Amino acid sequence: MSASKETLRKFRDEVSAWMKENVPKDPGFLLPMSFLEVGTEQQLDFLREWQYKLWHAGYLGMHWPTEFGGQGAEPAFQSVVDMELKKHHAPIIFNTIGLNWVGPMLLDIGSLEAQQRYIKPLLTGEEIWCQGFSEPDHGSDLGSVQTKAERDGDHYVINGSKIWTTLGNYADHMILLARSQPQTGRKYDGLSFFLSPMKVPGIEAHPIRKITGEYGFNQIFFTDARIPASCLMGEDGDGWRMAMKTLEYERGVQAGQASAHWMVTVSIDDMVNELKGMERNGKPLLEDPLVRDEVVKFIIENKALALNQRRARVSALTSDYPMGLALSGKYRGTEHSRRLRQFAVAMQGATGSLFVDDPDAHRGGFWQRAYFTNFGATIGGGTTEIQANIIAEHVLGLPK
């Protein structure tokens, strides 16, 4: 039975009132725009406290079982909370890899023991998770993982390196994909999946500085790091299956994530409203016909993204290219967003040259940072160029 509209409306009012009281004020230092940019202890402490507060109020992982710290409610309740978080411009809920990828994956296919051990601390923010899939020589090509896991009695000995590891320097645990058996036949065979501790000798995190000057990514080095064999999830050599399951949650193919509030969202209305206050040659910027035309183009593209989602549900209008809208979503969405943000910087005129620490920067350099940060979306999870190849080959049937 699903919750009635009336119940959800009441719940929304309750959450909204709570947010008014409890959403933290601007702390006076820069907060990350997404979970990919948590780079200082100050930010970490702040976000951890905020996550705990939200969980403690009963507003995080609401649809997860009560025995693991959830509320056992329907997913609709969490959606209400997420919408209110956005509406109240709340800081992000940062433990995303745990909350949105590891948590649902463990609830789906994990052992009861693992669920009991890991779910609650990741909900409260007590334990932070990172993901060890990508490697320096193999960005998105997970089948080629080279990091080694060698069985030695009750332990595995890990050697190798992982990169683009978000939250890696703060994490307590990592979902680690490593090769435990030599490559035979298919390259996916022989990989193992570990729920690995991070705070053990032989694991070192080297933070990577990004174009915004912020941190968030790490390269992780494993040098004879010994982790208990009990960290192995599933069978030795059967890691690919768990990795793929995790990616389903990461890519949103499957629902069950604890919170969708992992990034500061930027809407087309934010951009248009921004321009309304700007001037050029002593006149409102939005009177310039060239600027108007560009803005209208952005609105048309942005609206197409929303409308395409609706059309995707009409099978009679998707039969020409059945997988097309789904497979091109990232390509269309992330590139649009990048250009939109770039445009918002360009429209600032001379102020467009200022960055976040300048007191005269427009809105604290919000758009500058938003533009740079957006490359995480056009590069991460398969670059735009790879996406175009995927669409060409899998939707249009063009040769490799």
Add this chain to the structure above:
Amino acid sequence: MTSVLGNLSLDFSEEQGMLLDVAREFVRDKSPIEQVRAQLETDTGFDPAVWEEMVSLGWTGIALPETVGGSALGIGAVVPVVEALGQGLLGTPLLSTTLAGQLLMRSGGAEIEPLLERIAAGTVATVALLENSDWGATSMAVSVDASGKLSGHKQFVTDAGVAELFCVVATRDGAPVIAVVERSELGAEAISQHDLIDLTKRAAKVDFSGCNAMQVIEGAAVQSALRDYRLLGALLSAAEATGSAAACLGTLTDYLKTRKQFGKLIGSYQALKHPTVDIYCGLENARTYVYHAATLMADEPLDEAAETACRMAKAVATDLIEFAGDRVVQFHGGIGFTWDCDSMLYIRRAQWSRQVFGDALEHRTQLAKLLLD
């Protein structure tokens, strides 16, 4: 605060679905590319037997009231049919006739019902609006006097060569009116065909001087009907262009999958692959807008959401077909430059679709007023 995105609805009815299936099947059957080519240099641009079948399928009455023999499904139900016609580059007077029917229905009262009956039954009708290249011009030089006699001439009158009814947008005593002229009123020299860039289309310059209108529609509804006529024209042209762009993409990808150069299928080169993906994404956007706009259509005067949707559909479809028609020639290499290559049909269609009922820039200019002021 309301969002600049406005209305976000998109529905597709069972009737629309059936019409889409039937029309696609019809077009596949009646308008293979050899048939399209066979009509390129004929007087009318279409096979009368095909037109008769379209009439017998009820397509001229889809959006007309049941009282005049129509199906009363609304103009949104014509959209899938027109999209299918565009896909097959099938040039018939369906667009002209449908739009003339809409203009009459939206401007007149009971007195125009006999005209609508004739249109529903398959009489070819067209609207004579433009007098020069300005789509937005509202003052008309063509006038009607008190006795109903017209003076002046029109340009770009689509399907004038076969039309039986001409809805001439004119001025009487300074006010806009629609003068309905029967073909029999036109002298032998009155119609001179344009040499159109799109060889599947027909349009002419028509001199209406001395013609007697059988009916002159006037009153407040005329202004609003004319506005809606332009928007509906934009939407149906967008639907047609979208269909043509889909066919163009098919022609392009077929070639990229079969043509080899330097020992490789050319479709494996990213320089060709990636722009082709952009054509594909443009096609998805255009179809989405066309059916979003179709969702918002009504027999009553169109509201602002409907206007926005029609203009967006035309802007997107126009940009799409222009890009697709241009690239399909280039990506075919030397053969693409020849008359025998079908790319020629698409680049020519693109030049037609771009201008008819206003180009993308024109629609975005109007959208800016709706969205930003």
